[in-house]
Amino acid sequence: MGYICDFCGDQPSLVYCRSDAACLCLSCDRNVHSANALSKRHSRTLLCERCNSQPAFVRCAEEKVALCQNCDWMGHDASTSNSTHKRQTINSYSGCPSSGELSSIWSFFSQPDSAGESACEQELGLMSISENIESTSWDPTVNTISHNSAVVVEVNDDCNVDKGSGWTRTSIPEHRPAPQLLDQPAGSTYTSLPKFCPQTKYPGLSEDDLYDDFNIDEVDLNLENYEELFGVTLNHSEELLENGGIDSLFGTKDMSAADSTCQGAVAAEGSSIGLVNAIQPACSNAASADSVMSNKTDSILYFMTKHAHSSLSFSGLTGESSAGDYQDCGASSMLLMGEPPWCPPCTESSIPSATRSDAVMRYKEKKKTRKFEKRVRYASRKARADVRKRVKGRFVKAGDAYDYDPLNQTRSC
DNA sequence: ACGACTGCATCTACCACAGATCTTT
DNA sequence: AAAAAGATCTGTGGTAGATGCAGTC
Numbered sequence: 001m002g003y004i005c006d007f008c009g010d011q012p013s014l015v016y017c018r019s020d021a022a023c024l025c026l027s028c029d030r031n032v033h034s035a036n037a038l039s040k041r042h043s044r045t046l047l048c049e050r051c052n053s054q055p056a057f058v059r060c061a062e063e064k065v066a067l068c069q070n071c072d073w074m075g076h077d078a079s080t081s082n083s084t085h086k087r088q089t090i091n092s093y094s095g096c097p098s099s100g101e102l103s104s105i106w107s108f109f110s111q112p113d114s115a116g117e118s119a120c121e122q123e124l125g126l127m128s129i130s131e132n133i134e135s136t137s138w139d140p141t142v143n144t145i146s147h148n149s150a151v152v153v154e155v156n157d158d159c160n161v162d163k164g165s166g167w168t169r170t171s172i173p174e175h176r177p178a179p180q181l182l183d184q185p186a187g188s189t190y191t192s193l194p195k196f197c198p199q200t201k202y203p204g205l206s207e208d209d210l211y212d213d214f215n216i217d218e219v220d221l222n223l224e225n226y227e228e229l230f231g232v233t234l235n236h237s238e239e240l241l242e243n244g245g246i247d248s249l250f251g252t253k254d255m256s257a258a259d260s261t262c263q264g265a266v267a268a269e270g271s272s273i274g275l276v277n278a279i280q281p282a283c284s285n286a287a288s289a290d291s292v293m294s295n296k297t298d299s300i301l302y303f304m305t306k307h308a309h310s311s312l313s314f315s316g317l318t319g320e321s322s323a324g325d326y327q328d329c330g331a332s333s334m335l336l337m338g339e340p341p342w343c344p345p346c347t348e349s350s351i352p353s354a355t356r357s358d359a360v361m362r363y364k365e366k367k368k369t370r371k372f373e374k375r376v377r378y379a380s381r382k383a384r385a386d387v388r389k390r391v392k393g394r395f396v397k398a399g400d401a402y403d404y405d406p407l408n409q410t411r412s413c
Numbered sequence: 414a415c416g417a418c419t420g421c422a423t424c425t426a427c428c429a430c431a432g433a434t435c436t437t438t
Numbered sequence: 439a440a441a442a443a444g445a446t447c448t449g450t451g452g453t454a455g456a457t458g459c460a461g462t463c
Contacts, residue, residue, distance in 0.1 A: 378431095378432080378448085380450090381449050382450055385449085385452090388450085390429095392428090392453055394429085395451085395452090404453085416463105421460090425455085430449100433446100433449100434446080435446070435447085436445070437443085437445090438444090
């Protein structure tokens with residue numbers, strides 16, 4: 001803090017509004033963003049307390065400061081003793097939260113509510129929260145799912161939040177996630193800050209509920225299918241990835257959910273980053289640093305495809321949507337328009353080129369593997385093929401002589 | 414340096430047939 | 439327009455053969 005609010009020019013700025021590209025004090029934040037329904041949807045987060053110019057996305061528990069990605073990287077570089085500092089992701093929010101509500105979002109947050117009762121304080125339930133990213137949050141005025149949300153989770157009554165409109169977590173990709181992936185030592189961890197309910201990070205939502213929505217069988221997740229559907233976008237994303245855009249896209253977020261062991265997390269990622277954050281710690285421990293990048297890129301692709309799917313499935317915004325439609329909705333906007341303007345221009349040089357090459361190599365290798373991975377579409381046909389008799393590998397007519405019987409592994413001739 | 418040969422890995426075509434899909438009546 | 443019948447297409451797994459590549463002589 002220490003910088004002056006862009007709006008009143010009087011109070012020290014505290015939060016950063018990406019949509020307005022403005023640093024605001026808490027009072028002005030509420031005043032400005034209570035003006036209309038659109039402004040209420042602006043996604044805000046804390047201002048980086050180091051550079052005072054970028055939105056913070058993590059908070060260092062040791063130093064007790066909120067940091068943007070740049071400052072986090074610089075301050076917690078693996079070569080420094082600070083690299084083991086425990087950091088927590090900072091969620092963005094929208095709506096018009098009171099300082100009390102902010103305190104409930106950010107447990108570390110305490111700010112005297114000097115602004116008094118604002119008009120929008122009566123609409124507490126309108127506030128929505130997303131994790132660590134610019135959120136395209138639930139539109140409080142329209143009872144529909146926001147266009148980039150695969151899953152919107154409503155908070156239950158136990159959470160001291162107004163029922164009905166609810167605080168919502170939206171499933172949005174993390175653009176510039178925590179730099180945990182490549183350089184971060186094992187001891188450095190990120191945890192999700194908001195504590196809506198003490199008993200669970202996702203109140204009112206059971207794991208079953210989540211996975212019902214994330215039923216992988218429900219949609220064909222085969223990458224090629226999505227490439228057919230969203231070829232341009234995916235091609236672009238692959239370009240980004242192969243040209244080092246991996247880092248540009250997702251920073252060094254630990255997408256370390258190994259495919260085999262953390263499939264659920266990967267699957268959930270596209271639909272709810274929040275869920276991933278919840279699952280992530282367990283997965284992170286299991287995954288080696290070497291596997292992290294490849295897993296991450298797969299996850300990225302997964303997200304892209306899933307995300308695209310979500311956009312088509314759940315919203316009025318479909319393939320016809322313009323890039324502007326995605327301007328404030330996460331990865332999609334990046335896919336369409338490249339790196340978002342708020343991203344600190346440091347990623348290309350901050351990752352060693354050898355590491356990048358390794359990562360790209362692993363990505364290509366895994367992509368190759370996945371591309372040719374056989375996927376049985378008709379189990380009934382597989383079942384028949386599994387029991388069908390053959391001659392030199394070829395199916396034979398029923399009753400004909402065979403040299404291979406899959407059932408008893410015998411040969412008739 | 415160049416061609417022939419070997420060994421290994423990868424890719425592709427083939428088969429029958431139930432069920433899905435399309436076309437015709 | 440709706441239904442039924444018929445024709446055509448699709449996909450399934452193990453194997454052999456084709457192909458490509460690297461190494462050796």
